[in-house]
Amino acid sequence: MLNKRISLIALGMLSATQAMANDQAEAKGFVEDSSLKVLLRNAYINRDYKDGNPDRSEWGQAAIGTFSSGFTQGTVGVGVDAFGLYALNLERSEDRSGAQGIDFFKKGDSGNPANDLSKGGAAVKFRLSSTTLTYGDQMPELPVLSYDNSRLLPESYTGTLITSKEIKGLVLNAGRFTAESRKSAEGRDSGGLKSINVLGGSYQFTEQFKAAVYASDVEDVLKKQYVNANYVLPIDKDQSLTLDFNGYRTKLDNSYVRENGITGDDNKIWSLAATFATGPHSFTIAHQRSTGDSNLGYAYGGYQKDQGRVGDGGNTIYLANSYWSDFNAEDERSWQLGYGLDFSAFGIPGLSYNVAYVRGDNITTSTSEGGTEREIFNQFKYVVQSGPAKDLSVKLRSSILRVSQKSSEYNVSGNELRVFVDYPINIF
Template structure:
């Protein structure tokens, strides 16, 4: 039934009355609009666990190449997108590799604990455009609130399937998709995640320059159905001041078979966050509250053949998600954060952020009220000019502390995390 609705939506979008300029009519051609890029990414993550859990650390060098063609001219434009990924292990020693939170190189399953020295993966998708609607089939990296590929590690995840993106109505973007394979970021092969299927449907509408709303739904076969609502409002206060209100929320209805297989405590969850950011000059101050209710915590990401949901490792558009996601059963969390852009202080390209998040009321099922807190720091610098223009260096750290009840329950553990990412984008043409 869900696939039928997607097919009907595609027909409706392709036949929609044009409400703005026709992108396909303005096509310059397959070759003329083509672009190729390579991203060099050197990434290191270290997690120092404090209560018996094994420390984790991995370091690698990635080469991420992407190609996007233009569309052929005519009523129906045809094009191709492709990517090639290669990763070289620099450090991923036995005993510290294979952690779910890092997952640069998946260790072999022969009991040796060794990670591969390198891995390579590629993919391609064919795309068709009519007016302002694009249908793409093949290997893709979707970026939707209910299906967001993880690109926060060494290599990105990817999915194989069909995605329709329509912008026929000015200010409105509609997405509908059906995916049947997921490529794990730490392995070769396009179906290493074991995804059965996931259907997604929704859209984002810009009401005006200040207000944007998003509404999405997804259905992961034999796992769950998920709904998302997002609202963002920017209110100018003065020439160099503004107040931004950002609301994000998910409601999940979980399949009982998955509840039993994953050892969950229930089959329902509702989680939401509301953040208010006051920006003034180079400064920004954020206050946020996040709340999880239902009979289990918020579930997302990881891989179905490892007991995960399979909807992408970044499908959590919530304010209080750093190292901990503060998404446990019945958890309430508060955040205060400060951002500083050094451009107005004479150092363009340099930014800094610090945040403190505290969560409580975690249902640990017999171990007492659970609590956790995290201090997050991040400094990032992007080279502004010269041969190394656009080279970026990002240093990030988190200090996570939990109550004994949380550790006994197995939800989380104390630890210190350090991340170092150096990225250099190269435009080939």
């Protein structure tokens, strides 16, 4: 049914050439508007697990090349996007690799992680007015299908995506993807995805208010809906209050529930964050709540080749209280206090600091109720502002996560450290 709706709305998008915007009329040409970029990334994640669980860590060096052409001139513009990825394993430890949440290099049948991996992809794109149709390998960023780029290499998906911006402030998306490339493995369908249909859009009602609605259907797994409302209230020249609401509803397919031994099939999760910004300081208060009868809580991401996973992208969790823990267990309620500081006001442009404390309670598992977890998150980030290393960024991130014994079926305690060095190079 959703697939049929996507086809209908795609026709509507492509026929809207008389609307306000017309990006294709300003096309500069296939070569003239093309770009080639390379991102060099050195990434390290260490997890010091507690309660007798073995520690895990992975370290790697990656090169991520992306090419994006311009569109040919004329009524219908044609272009190409492509990427090439390479990663070198700098740790190569059979004992320390293999944590699901790190996943730099997938372990093979021998039990050893890969020494290196490489892959690439390409997509052809067509533009009519301000509507673009892209077919091939892509990295979608939608609330119901958002690729993971928070590890060493990014995920990618193969399929079709239509993006329409015919009306000022309105962005519409419709797509169907039939393969997923795991971030830690080679191959176009290394994630085992059958198919996922996506549909939705966002609208900027005023300069201060924006809203979005999206839906997805992961074949034989689940159906998901998402809603967002974001309002920015200007208070003074350098002061503002931002209110951000995000919510998901997921319904698991009956066959998926039976095959994976899941209890229940329904989950609703939402978060509301209020951020007060004044000069270089920002203060955040957030509440997040999960309800429903599914013992998975809010299900997202992972790979269908791994039992009990979804396959809709590792960043498909547009919620306030997602750090190391996502605070997304069955019946969980969580609260956050956060603070951010921009050091440019103190003569150090490019340096920022963020800290957050999140506490969750009321966690339900198959054996207990009323479990708790808490996390302290810290992050320093510095971006070089000028010189040969301009735009090079260094990110140091740590989390201290403690989970009660009642919640051990859902999550595990530990200390996490992440060190990421990213150096983007614009070739042309």
